Amino acid sequence: MSSFYHGRRVLITGGLGFIGSNLAIELQKLGARLTLLDSMIPAYGACLENIEPIRNAVTVNFSDVRDQHSLAYLVRDQEVIFSLAGQVSHIDSMHEPLVDLDINCRSQLSLLECCRRENPGVRLVLASTRQVYGKPQFLPVTEEHPIAPTDINGINKWAAEMYFTLYAQVYGMSTVSLRLTNTYGPRMDLRNSKKGFVGVFIKQALTGQPIRIFGTGAQRRDFNYVSDVVHALAMVGESRLFCGQSFNLGHDEHFTLREFVELLSEKCPVDFELIPFPDELRAIDIGDYFADYSRFRAVTGWRPCVGLSEGLQRTIMHYRQPFETAA
Amino acid sequence: MSSFYHGRRVLITGGLGFIGSNLAIELQKLGARLTLLDSMIPAYGACLENIEPIRNAVTVNFSDVRDQHSLAYLVRDQEVIFSLAGQVSHIDSMHEPLVDLDINCRSQLSLLECCRRENPGVRLVLASTRQVYGKPQFLPVTEEHPIAPTDINGINKWAAEMYFTLYAQVYGMSTVSLRLTNTYGPRMDLRNSKKGFVGVFIKQALTGQPIRIFGTGAQRRDFNYVSDVVHALAMVGESRLFCGQSFNLGHDEHFTLREFVELLSEKCPVDFELIPFPDELRAIDIGDYFADYSRFRAVTGWRPCVGLSEGLQRTIMHYRQPFETAA
Numbered sequence: 001m002s003s004f005y006h007g008r009r010v011l012i013t014g015g016l017g018f019i020g021s022n023l024a025i026e027l028q029k030l031g032a033r034l035t036l037l038d039s040m041i042p043a044y045g046a047c048l049e050n051i052e053p054i055r056n057a058v059t060v061n062f063s064d065v066r067d068q069h070s071l072a073y074l075v076r077d078q079e080v081i082f083s084l085a086g087q088v089s090h091i092d093s094m095h096e097p098l099v100d101l102d103i104n105c106r107s108q109l110s111l112l113e114c115c116r117r118e119n120p121g122v123r124l125v126l127a128s129t130r131q132v133y134g135k136p137q138f139l140p141v142t143e144e145h146p147i148a149p150t151d152i153n154g155i156n157k158w159a160a161e162m163y164f165t166l167y168a169q170v171y172g173m174s175t176v177s178l179r180l181t182n183t184y185g186p187r188m189d190l191r192n193s194k195k196g197f198v199g200v201f202i203k204q205a206l207t208g209q210p211i212r213i214f215g216t217g218a219q220r221r222d223f224n225y226v227s228d229v230v231h232a233l234a235m236v237g238e239s240r241l242f243c244g245q246s247f248n249l250g251h252d253e254h255f256t257l258r259e260f261v262e263l264l265s266e267k268c269p270v271d272f273e274l275i276p277f278p279d280e281l282r283a284i285d286i287g288d289y290f291a292d293y294s295r296f297r298a299v300t301g302w303r304p305c306v307g308l309s310e311g312l313q314r315t316i317m318h319y320r321q322p323f324e325t326a327a
Numbered sequence: 328m329s330s331f332y333h334g335r336r337v338l339i340t341g342g343l344g345f346i347g348s349n350l351a352i353e354l355q356k357l358g359a360r361l362t363l364l365d366s367m368i369p370a371y372g373a374c375l376e377n378i379e380p381i382r383n384a385v386t387v388n389f390s391d392v393r394d395q396h397s398l399a400y401l402v403r404d405q406e407v408i409f410s411l412a413g414q415v416s417h418i419d420s421m422h423e424p425l426v427d428l429d430i431n432c433r434s435q436l437s438l439l440e441c442c443r444r445e446n447p448g449v450r451l452v453l454a455s456t457r458q459v460y461g462k463p464q465f466l467p468v469t470e471e472h473p474i475a476p477t478d479i480n481g482i483n484k485w486a487a488e489m490y491f492t493l494y495a496q497v498y499g500m501s502t503v504s505l506r507l508t509n510t511y512g513p514r515m516d517l518r519n520s521k522k523g524f525v526g527v528f529i530k531q532a533l534t535g536q537p538i539r540i541f542g543t544g545a546q547r548r549d550f551n552y553v554s555d556v557v558h559a560l561a562m563v564g565e566s567r568l569f570c571g572q573s574f575n576l577g578h579d580e581h582f583t584l585r586e587f588v589e590l591l592s593e594k595c596p597v598d599f600e601l602i603p604f605p606d607e608l609r610a611i612d613i614g615d616y617f618a619d620y621s622r623f624r625a626v627t628g629w630r631p632c633v634g635l636s637e638g639l640q641r642t643i644m645h646y647r648q649p650f651e652t653a654a
Contacts, residue, residue: 068425094497097436097440097490098395098433098436098437098440101432101433101436102433105428105432105486106425106428106429106433109424109425109428109479110425113424113425147474149489149493150493150496150497151493151497152436152490152493155486155489155490155493156486158486158489159432159482159483159485159486162476162482162485163424163479163482166476166477166478166479166482169477169610170421170477170478170610170611283496283497284497
């Protein structure tokens with residue numbers, strides 16, 4: 001990583017959450033002057049323990065991205081903003097769609113408006129999601145794949161991406177979106193079972209509960225270890241070359257859910273069973289998914305460094321040790 | 328038109344606006360039991376004069392679609408809901424993007440949620456817009472054309488459409504969206520210059536002001552007379568066949584803006600001049616646009632009956648006569 005971040009003022013929304021805290025720890029090493037914004041909504045997984053290694057070196061601001069006035073104040077003078085605050089549960093987005101809209105869609109537009117008025121030269125990085133594609137019509141999924149979300153979360157994240165693109169096109173602002181796939185690693189929220197199967201499976205393995213796989217376990221997926229995602233975010237935060245574009249992240253390795261669980265049980269022995277898909281999850285399930293990330297690799301040189309076996313090993317070690325000594 | 332609407336309970340949001348009032352007048356003739364919801368926001372063009380011919384035969388409810396509680400109450404017991412309330416100015420959507428989001432995106436999701444909880448069997452018809460396509464990549468624009476809105480209004484309308492599709496897919500609700508192109512005719516709002524060139528040009532012609540065409544006047548467009556749009560809306564409101572789908576409206580005739588003005592000046596003599604595009608309009612302009620509406624024609628048999636010459640003649644006559652005797 002270059003010296004770009006040394007002394008730079010960087011704001012991370014959702015900075016005490018899973019990816020936000022990992023990004024903060026990395027950027028603090030690079031010398032960034034960090035402000036971490038977080039609303040501390042209990043179900044969303046943020047906690048001060050996540051930033052224990054850098055607690056005294058960063059400014060923590062407890063506020064909600066839905067609050068326009070505090071947000072307008074916080075964006076002033078920042079040089080890079082990582083917009084990571086979000087509601088990430090697909091199932092919760094169906095139960096409380098207007099909350100998901102306010103957090104994932106309205107707040108992103110509000111952030112762009114704040115920046116347009118207060119700080120139009122800032123670089124803005126959005127953490128988007130593979131969920132915008134819906135059920136893949138072909139594999140691997142490229143950025144040209146049709147947009148057809150199967151849940152409210154995917155629609156709202158897509159609207160947010162489009163706002164980011166529009167503000168680049170119309171106002172010349174420096175925005176970019178990364179479409180994340182399954183991200184896992186230290187500091188992921190294991191308490192909330194609605195955030196996807198990876199956290200659920202890891203928690204079940206750690207607590208010795210049998211893992212319950214919905215369906216046949218034959219669904220294939222790609223997985224990014226959080227340090228690779230942090231690296232990708234940091235790279236796009238450095239550059240003005242990507243104005244308004246969206247890029248897939250992904251991995252060359254793909255695994256079925258069953259293979260994932262088998263690999264996990266090598267690190268942390270656990271039984272598993274196949275059970276029928278609950279109806280409300282089947283309705284929004286996307287089946288097989290893995291991304292083609294070659295467009296992003298071509299322009300940045302990024303590729304994931306951590307394979308699933310090593311990543312799971314590091315993750316299991318993290319949760320078995322005190323926070324201070326972990327990855 | 329069949330006898331479907333006779334005795335049916337129908338709610339029209341934006342019922343005192345341009346298209347809403349024309350639809351109301353038509354459905355009242357067919358025997359519908361109408362409730363017209365309107366927020367009467369001054370700039371949006373609603374007025375009681377629009378429904379003068381049917382004032383005593385319908386229930387008028389003054390409220391805002393952003394207010395969830397009154398909306399939840401109003402959707403109960405309805406058999407068909409036409410969701411026409413909206414902010415339609417592209418330029419206002421850029422100046423007040425969060426207002427546009429609340430009205431065009433959040434309120435549509437709120438409407439769907441209200442119906443899912445209170446009245447999941449209702450038929451829901453959304454008035455969407457060609458603006459979801461952005462600048463055409465090919466002509467005529469089919470429903471397969473990429474979605475790439477050039478303004479906030481287009482993004483928010485697209486999100487609304489996706490919510491409509493999702494609620495059909497996941498909950499089996501009966502929803503459909505029509506993507507309207509330039510619609511004109513009696514009761515269109517001529518007071519607000521931000522609602523597109525058609526109203527502006529007609530008002531300039533009626534008041535004897537020279538018409539100012541931005542750019543070369545060579546941009547080609549299609550135009551639907553409001554009675555044809557009303558007919559299309561009424562048709563989809565009758566049927567459960569279109570669950571979650573979106574269809575283009577359009578016209579076989581296409582005209583450049585200059586041809587439009589020349590035709591208009593045959594009905595109502597007026598001078599015109601070409602002036603450079605203002606910057607903020609150029610940034611969101613879509614150039615040539617006309618739609619392929621063959622998918623909608625194939626499933627419904629709909630085609631526009633009124634050509635531009637006749638439609639302009641009727642429109643001019645409407646505005647030169649008292650409301651009671653007009654089309």
